[in-house]
Amino acid sequence: xxxxxxxxxxxxxxxxxxxxxxxxxxxxxxxxxxxxxxxxxxxxxxxxxxxxxxxxxxxxxxxxxxxxxxxxxxxxxxxxxxxxxxxxxxxxxxxxxxxxxxxxxxxxxxxxxxxxxxxxxxxxxxxxxxxxxxxxxxxxxxxxxxxxxxxxxxxxxxxxxxxxxxxxxxxxxxxxxxxxxxxxxxxxxxxxxxxxxxxxxxxxxxxxxxxxxxxxxxxxxxxxxxxxxxxxxxxxxxxxxx
Amino acid sequence: xxxxxxxxxxxxxxxxxxxxxxxxxxxxxxxxxxxxxxxxxxxxxxxxxxxxxxxxxxxxxxxxxxxxxxxxxxxxxxxxxxxxxxxxxxxxxxxxxxxxxxxxxxxxxxxxxxxxxxxxxxxxxxxxxxxxxxxxxxxxxxxxxxxxxxxxxxxxxxxxxxxxxxxxxxxxxxxxxxxxxxxxxxxxxxxxxxxxxxxxxxxxxxxxxxxxxxxxxxxxxxxxxxxxxxxxxxxxxxxxxx
DNA sequence: TCAAGTTGTCTGTGATAATAGACAACTTGA
DNA sequence: TCAAGTTGTCTATTATCACAGACAACTTGA
Numbered sequence: 001x002x003x004x005x006x007x008x009x010x011x012x013x014x015x016x017x018x019x020x021x022x023x024x025x026x027x028x029x030x031x032x033x034x035x036x037x038x039x040x041x042x043x044x045x046x047x048x049x050x051x052x053x054x055x056x057x058x059x060x061x062x063x064x065x066x067x068x069x070x071x072x073x074x075x076x077x078x079x080x081x082x083x084x085x086x087x088x089x090x091x092x093x094x095x096x097x098x099x100x101x102x103x104x105x106x107x108x109x110x111x112x113x114x115x116x117x118x119x120x121x122x123x124x125x126x127x128x129x130x131x132x133x134x135x136x137x138x139x140x141x142x143x144x145x146x147x148x149x150x151x152x153x154x155x156x157x158x159x160x161x162x163x164x165x166x167x168x169x170x171x172x173x174x175x176x177x178x179x180x181x182x183x184x185x186x187x188x189x190x191x192x193x194x195x196x197x198x199x200x201x202x203x204x205x206x207x208x209x210x211x212x213x214x215x216x217x218x219x220x221x222x223x224x225x226x227x228x229x230x231x232x233x234x235x236x237x238x239x240x241x242x
Numbered sequence: 243x244x245x246x247x248x249x250x251x252x253x254x255x256x257x258x259x260x261x262x263x264x265x266x267x268x269x270x271x272x273x274x275x276x277x278x279x280x281x282x283x284x285x286x287x288x289x290x291x292x293x294x295x296x297x298x299x300x301x302x303x304x305x306x307x308x309x310x311x312x313x314x315x316x317x318x319x320x321x322x323x324x325x326x327x328x329x330x331x332x333x334x335x336x337x338x339x340x341x342x343x344x345x346x347x348x349x350x351x352x353x354x355x356x357x358x359x360x361x362x363x364x365x366x367x368x369x370x371x372x373x374x375x376x377x378x379x380x381x382x383x384x385x386x387x388x389x390x391x392x393x394x395x396x397x398x399x400x401x402x403x404x405x406x407x408x409x410x411x412x413x414x415x416x417x418x419x420x421x422x423x424x425x426x427x428x429x430x431x432x433x434x435x436x437x438x439x440x441x442x443x444x445x446x447x448x449x450x451x452x453x454x455x456x457x458x459x460x461x462x463x464x465x466x467x468x469x470x471x472x473x474x475x476x477x478x479x480x481x482x483x484x
Numbered sequence: 485t486c487a488a489g490t491t492g493t494c495t496g497t498g499a500t501a502a503t504a505g506a507c508a509a510c511t512t513g514a
Numbered sequence: 515t516c517a518a519g520t521t522g523t524c525t526a527t528t529a530t531c532a533c534a535g536a537c538a539a540c541t542t543g544a
Contacts, residue, residue, distance in 0.1 A: 009256025009300070011501065017251070037520060048503050053521085058251070069521045070510030253531065279490065290533050295491085311491045312540030 007218070013054035016045050020055060023073055026063060031077040032099065032139050035065065047097040063233050066201065068140065079137055082230075083238040088179045089141075089169060090136050099138040103166030106199065107133035108159030110152050117149055120214055122223045127150035132162050135199055142200045143235060146228035172223065173202065178224050183216040189232060200231045255296035258287050263296060266306060273319040273452040274341065276380050279306065280315070301308055305475050308443065310382065322380055324472075328423045331411060332378050332385075341380040345408030348387065348441065350377035350401030352394050359391055362456055363464045370394035374404050377441055384442045385477060387421040388470035414465065424463050431474060442473045449474040 020041070023029045035041070038056070042049040056073055056105035059065045065240060066071045070127075082093055109131050118125040130152040136143050148168055150158055154175070159172045192200065192208045200208070209230040214224050262283070265271045277283070280298070283362070284291040294448045298315055309315045324335055338341035350359045351373050360367040373396040378385050390410055392400055396417070403413045414422060434442065450471040457466040 009253040009259070011253070013501075014251025039520090051502060054501085056521095067521060071512075073521080097508080135488085165433040225537065255531080281490090292534085293532060296531085298491095308543080309491060313490060313542075315491080 004198055012047060013051050013058065016052060017055035018056045019045070020059060021064060028218070029075050031073050031075050031224065034072040035075065041182075049170055050137065068112060069082055074140055076234075077141060080235045081238055082235045084182070084185055088182050091167060091169070094138040094143070096156050097138070101135040102139075103162075104135045104137070105132065105159070105163040105166070106135055107131070108162065112148070117225050120225045121149065121151065123151060124223040130155060130158040131219075133166070134162060134166070134168075141234060142231060143201055144228050145196055146226055149225040150223060158184060168224065177223065180217050181221070183214045183220070185211060185213045187237065192229065192231075196229050200229070202231055202233075209235065211238065255293045255300065258283070258294060259287060259297035259300045261287070262301060263306060271317050273317050274383075275317050276314040277317065308383065316382055318476075319383060321384060321475075323480055324477045326424070326427055330373055330424050331409070333409060336380040336385070339380065344379040344381075345404075346377045346379070347374065347378055347401070347405045349373070349407070349434050350404065355391070359467050363391065363393065365393060372397060372400040374410070376404060376408070376410075383476060384473060386470050386472040387441055391467040392413060392465060394428055395423060410466065419465065420457055422457050425456045425462070425464070427453060427455045429453055429479065434473075435472065438471050438483045442471070444473055444475075451477065451479065458471065463470045 020029070020035070024031075029035055035056075036044070036230070038049050038052045042052045056065060056067060060067060061074055062074075065073050066076055068183065072162040077097075077099065080099075090103075091101040110128050111124040111131050113121065113123055113129050115125045117123075117129065118127060121129075123129075127130075127163050127169065129149045130149075132148045134148070135145050150171075153221070155171065156172050157174075161174050162168065165171070175237060188210045189207050190210055192202050192206055196202070196208060197206065202208070211226065211228045211230065213224075213228070215226065217223050257459070262271070262277070266273075271277055277298075278286070280291050280294045282407065284294045287294070298307060298309060302309060302315075306318055307315050308318055319339075322336065322339060322341075332345075333343040352370050353373050354368040355363065355365055355371050357367045359365075359371060360369060363371075365371075370393075371391045374390045374392075375387065376390070377387055393411075399414065399416075403416050404410065407413070425455050430452045431449050432452055434444050434448055438444070438450060439448065444450070451474045453468065453470045453472065455466075455468040455470070456464055457468065458464050
C-alpha cells in the first residue's frame, strides 16, 4: 500500500513527528521514558519504518528525543536546573529532579601540575596530580564531562576509587574528608570539540558551558581543580547572588 | 534559485495557500474581489508560478476561490442566504446581500406541455409553452440554472424579452402583470449532471439543490412552472414555517 | 478589432518524499 | 555466552514537489 501525502501538503514524516510530539507534551510518553520501537510506531501509523526514522530524526534535532542504538529511543527530559552554590553535588542536584545520577570514568592518569593548576591547588608546579576525566549522566542523558585534578600524593588511589564509585565525593570520603565546598566558579561557553561532542552525544556545532572551579575543604584549603563541559542544551545554571 | 521544503515538512504550495487563505479571512482580499495575478503572487512569494497554481487549485477545491480564464482568480463570496417565501425574487435576494444580480439566457424554445406541466399550469396537455433556460449569477458567481415554462399563447415574446432583460419579472411586467407569488415549492438534491456542472462552474460530483415551484398571479392563477438547479455549496435556503 | 494581460495546458529536469528489503552494529535479559 | 530486539546504514524504486519555458485560450479595455 502506498500511503502518500493525501494532497494535504504536509509530509508524512512531519505528521508522524507531530503525533509523537503531542504524545510527549500530553504525557503519554513521560520524560525519560522509552518510546515504542521504530517498527511498532511504523505499524501504528501504517507507515514505513524509514518514515518513522525521519520523524524521530527531526525530533532528535530539536532535542526532544534521543536514540540509543540497540536499546531504543528515549524522551529527552527537560533541562536540568543546576544551582551553583557553595555546596554543589552533582548526585544531589540530579537526584532532586527525580533522576538517577550516574558517572563513568573516561580517563585517569598522573601528570605534573602546570603553573596554573599549582597556583589553584596551592601546590608546587610539577607536583604530581591525579587527573580524572569522567562523564556524568542523569538517567541515560549525558550532562557533562568533568576533568578533576587533585594531589596524587595526598590521594594516591583517586582514579581507582572513582572508577569503582563514579563519584568524587566518595573518593574524598575514602580519605576522611567528610565535607568540602565550592570556593570559586567561573563560567564561559564555547562550541564543543569533536571529542566532547561525541561523548556528550551532542550534534556538531552545539555549545557547551565551561565551568572552571575550585573546591576547598572545611578549613578553606584547596582540594580539587575542576574543568567541566556541560551540554548547554540540557542544563540551566542557577546562581543566587546575595 | 531553488527554494525548497526547508526541512519543514510542509510543501511550498501549501504554505502559499495558507498565506492566501489568511489574506482572505482577515479581509486583505475581500469576498468577490480579484486576487493578484498568478505571476504577481509568484513574485511576491519568490516562488514559481506553477507552485502558485497548485496553491490556488487547493483553495478552489475547497471553494474559497474561483479562477476565470483570461480574467483572474476571485475570492468566492460566502453562501448566499436564500429565503423561500411567497414573494421570492432572485434579484432582490442577491441585491440584499450587496451583490449584483445577473442573468443570462442559455436557451429559449417553444415546446408542447407535458401532462405534468399542463396540470401544474392548468393548461391543456400539448399546449404551446415558452421554455426559458437561464443562468443566474451573483456578481461573477453562478448561483443557479432555472428552467421556466410559461404559456406561449399568453406570453408570445417571453424568450425575446428575457434575452434582453435577463429577468422573468420583467417579462411578466411587459404583459401587465405587476405582481406574482410563489404558490408551491418542492426541494430535493442530486449530483449535478455534466451540463449543469459546467455551466454552474461546479466540480464533478458536487451536489445541486433542485427546486420545483409554481408561481401564481394575484388571483391565484398559475403563471410559471420552474425547475431550478442551485449550486448547493453557494446557497442556503431559509424556510420560515408559521 | 486589437493588444495586453490573464488563466490553462503541455513538456521537461532535478530534488525530495515514501516505499521496500537487507544487513550491520549494538544493547539487553535470560 | 547467546538469542532476541533495537537502532544505524546501505541500495533501489516510484511518486510528488518545485522549478523552468513555451504556447494556447480567453477576457478586458482602448
